[in-house]
Amino acid sequence: MMNSPGVAIEARGLTVVRGNRTVLRDLDFTVEPGRITGLLGPSGCGKSTLMRAVVGTQAKVTGTLDVLGSPAGHPTLRPRIGYVTQAPSVYTDLTVRQNLDYFAAILQPGRRHRGARRAAIARAIAEVDLTSHADALAGTLSGGQLTRVSLAVALLGTPELLVLDEPTVGLDPVLRRDLWNLFHALAADRGTTLLVSSHVMDEAERCHRLLLMREGEILADDTPEALRTAAHVATVEEAFLHLVDVAATRQETVR
Amino acid sequence: MSAPHPQPQPAAPPLSPARTLATAARVLRQLTHDPRTVALLLLIPVVMITLLRYVFDGSPRTFDAIGASLLGIFPLITMFLVTSIATLRERTSGTLERLLAMPLGKGDLIGGYALAFGAVAIVQSLLATALSVWALGLDVTGSPWLLLLVALLDALLGTALGLFVSAFAASEFQAVQFMPAVIFPQLLLCGLFIARDRMAPVLEAISNVLPMSYAVDGMNEVLHHTDVTGDFIRDVLVVAGCALLVLTLGAATLRRRTA
Numbered sequence: 144m145m146n147s148p149g150v151a152i153e154a155r156g157l158t159v160v161r162g163n164r165t166v167l168r169d170l171d172f173t174v175e176p177g178r179i180t181g182l183l184g185p186s187g188c189g190k191s192t193l194m195r196a197v198v199g200t201q202a203k204v205t206g207t208l209d210v211l212g213s214p215a216g217h218p219t220l221r222p223r224i225g226y227v228t229q230a231p232s233v234y235t236d237l238t239v240r241q242n243l244d245y246f247a248a249i250l251q252p253g254r255r256h257r258g259a260r261r262a263a264i265a266r267a268i269a270e271v272d273l274t275s276h277a278d279a280l281a282g283t284l285s286g287g288q289l290t291r292v293s294l295a296v297a298l299l300g301t302p303e304l305l306v307l308d309e310p311t312v313g314l315d316p317v318l319r320r321d322l323w324n325l326f327h328a329l330a331a332d333r334g335t336t337l338l339v340s341s342h343v344m345d346e347a348e349r350c351h352r353l354l355l356m357r358e359g360e361i362l363a364d365d366t367p368e369a370l371r372t373a374a375h376v377a378t379v380e381e382a383f384l385h386l387v388d389v390a391a392t393r394q395e396t397v398r
Numbered sequence: 399m400s401a402p403h404p405q406p407q408p409a410a411p412p413l414s415p416a417r418t419l420a421t422a423a424r425v426l427r428q429l430t431h432d433p434r435t436v437a438l439l440l441l442i443p444v445v446m447i448t449l450l451r452y453v454f455d456g457s458p459r460t461f462d463a464i465g466a467s468l469l470g471i472f473p474l475i476t477m478f479l480v481t482s483i484a485t486l487r488e489r490t491s492g493t494l495e496r497l498l499a500m501p502l503g504k505g506d507l508i509g510g511y512a513l514a515f516g517a518v519a520i521v522q523s524l525l526a527t528a529l530s531v532w533a534l535g536l537d538v539t540g541s542p543w544l545l546l547l548v549a550l551l552d553a554l555l556g557t558a559l560g561l562f563v564s565a566f567a568a569s570e571f572q573a574v575q576f577m578p579a580v581i582f583p584q585l586l587l588c589g590l591f592i593a594r595d596r597m598a599p600v601l602e603a604i605s606n607v608l609p610m611s612y613a614v615d616g617m618n619e620v621l622h623h624t625d626v627t628g629d630f631i632r633d634v635l636v637v638a639g640c641a642l643l644v645l646t647l648g649a650a651t652l653r654r655r656t657a
Contacts, residue, residue: 161657198499202655216655221501232492236428245424249502252416280431296496 151176151304151336152197156206159192166192168359169206174338174352179330181350182340183383189359190340191229194306197338198226211303222250225297229308231289235282239273239292240264242281243299250300267295270325272318287314294322298329305329307339311346323349344380355383362386413505421502421510425484426517439480439518443472443526451534462537462621465530467590469545470617472526473519473553474610475581481515481560482573489564498654508649512557519553520546540620544630548616551637555609558644565651584610589618609640 152174159167166189174180182190195201196208199216208215211223233242247260268277271291276284281292294310307326311319323346329335330351339350347353348367355363355370363370363386367379374382429436447465454461488494497507527545530536538545559580567573587597587605594605594615605611616633623630 200495200499200655202653202657204655218501221499224499226496226499228492228495230492232496234424234428234493235491236431237424241424241427245420245427246496246500248420249417249497249500252414252420254416 149176150174150209151211152338153209154206155208157193157196157208158205159189159196159201160203160205161192166359167196170361172354172361172364174336176336177330177334178351179326179337179339179349181347181353182338182356183344183347183353183379184342184356184362186342188356190342190356191308193356194226194308194338194340197304198224198306200226222300223303225300225302225305227293227297227305227307227310229312231286231293233281233289233292233296235289236280238278238280239268239284239295240277242292243267243295246296247299263299263301267298270298271295272321287318290314291318291322301333302335304336304338307337309340309342311341311343319346344378344383347379347383353379355386357387357390360390362390413503413509417502417506418509418513421506422513422517425511425514428484429514429518435480436518439476440522440525442476443469443522444529446472447526447530448534451530451536458535458537461534463618464590465534465536466538466545466617466621467588467614469523469527469530470548470552470613471585471588471590471610473523473549474556474559474613475577476522477515477519477553477556478560478581479574479577480518481511481557482564482567482576483560483570485511485561485564486567486570486573490569494652495656498652504649504652507652508561508645511561512554512645515557516550516554519550519556523549523553538620539622539624540626544620544626545617548613548620548634548637551634551641552610552613555613555637555641555644558641558648561648562644562651565648581610584608587611588614590614609637612636612640 150173154170154172157167157170158165170193182193184190192201196204197210197215199220204215210220213220237245243264244260247264251260251263268274271294273288273291273295276288281289284292290310290313294307297305297307311322314322326337326339330337341347350367352366353363353370354361362383365373370379370382371377374385376382376385447468450465450468451461454464523546527542527549531538531542563576563580564573567576587594587601587608588610589605594602594611597605612633616630616637619627619630619633
């Protein structure tokens with residue numbers, strides 16, 4: 144069902160340096176198309192940097208990083224990737240609809256696309272359940288609502304790859320469930336590839352595949368079930384802690 | 399089953415009129431939600447020029463000279479401030495990163511800002527110039543439309559400078575401090591307080607390379623001559639050239655990839 148068979152993202156020896164600190168160290172991983180891949184790990188482990196590298200906004204990236212068949216950051220990728228940063232990046236002095244109007248005009252400019260834009264905007268607003276707030280000033284919305292406006296912008300262009308940096312932080316349980324249902328619907332119905340970061344381990348269970356990260360390295364790359372089975376534990380959280388302990392012991396031995 | 403993805407589009411051209419216009423419309427829409435800023439932008443020059451008129455109540459010649467210069471300086475200063483804060487917000491709120499991850503050309507963003515603030519500057523200058531010429535008795539020998547042209551170019555120069563310095567400011571506090579740093583030296587040396595050729599040679603040489611000097615000279619050419627002089631054309635070209643140059647430098651500060 145995908146037009147890019149095999150892999151959506153492929154990294155070989157991916158390294159990112161910020162200042163004099165190596166934030167990502169020689170990573171190898173792949174992300175399957177049409178699936179939800181969770182990027183999990185504690186704050187500061189390099190999740191956001193990895194996502195920025197995938198989107199092509201991160202400087203000083205070395206190694207190979209191919210996204211949807213092109214090198215990350217290639218201009219032709221820009222309309223094909225939806226990106227939601229951790230902080231909601233929308234204009235607080237515009238209404239929800241005016242925000243979407245503008246970003247839609249960037250994705251699909253010109254008068255002849257006006258109808259298509261209007262439909263895309265209405266759909267995106269409905270998908271994040273903000274129809275009743277469409278004409279509210281973004282600055283007057285709650286934090287969770289603002290996060291959803293930011294998400295709606297990313298949904299506008301029907302992107303093939305959605306990169307979502309902690310999209311459910313600060314949302315109530317009902318909304319979190321609704322958003323995860325939306326993510327699954329996007330993967331199942333549109334074949335969208337999703338790369339979702341979180342530091343909340345219970346969200347891991349909702350992903351098809353997981354990349355567990357710690358201190359700029361990938362500890363594990365597997366399905367939630369496989370991770371639980373391998374560590375003989377009941378939850379991904381326990382599996383993660385187990386892997387951290389193993390990694391720490393290995394480091395001790397090396398020293 | 400095939401995913402309903404749109405055909406892969408070619409990369410965005412460096413400048414797309416539709417995207418530039420959309421950006422300008424967005425900037426103006428943001429202003430419509432901020433009526434106080436709009437009121438301040440439009441009224442402050444009007445109030446200041448009126449104040450100036452009565453400060454020089456006894457010497458209308460001085461009012462002519464300083465008034466005409468100020469009509470060129472107001473748009474430069476206000477657009478500098480507004481643009482530096484607006485682009486700084488764009489950088490810190492993450493909207494710039496989002497836009498540059500989208501198929502938006504840097505020229506579209508800068509062109510959009512220049513168009514939007516240029517439009518505001520036209521309204522601002524129209525009000526201030528009309529009031530000065532018709533109500534306050536500013537004695538202009540040349541056409542008031544030429545005053546307006548210089549004012550518009552000054553506004554573009556202000557927009558360009560604001561955009562450029564915002565790259566070097568990490569906060570609003572720093573951004574407003576660039577106002578005295580970038581604008582005040584030009585203000586002191588532009589010939590507003592004393593004719594440039596009566597300054598110490600070093601200062602005159604410095605004033606020769608500062609764009610605001612040409613903005614003020616251009617205003618004074620209109621003030622004293624009925625028709626378009628060669629000096630006026632030189633002044634206009636210098637101001638326009640500087641605006642363009644600084645806009646290009648500003649574009650270079652917009653990085654798609656940041657650390």
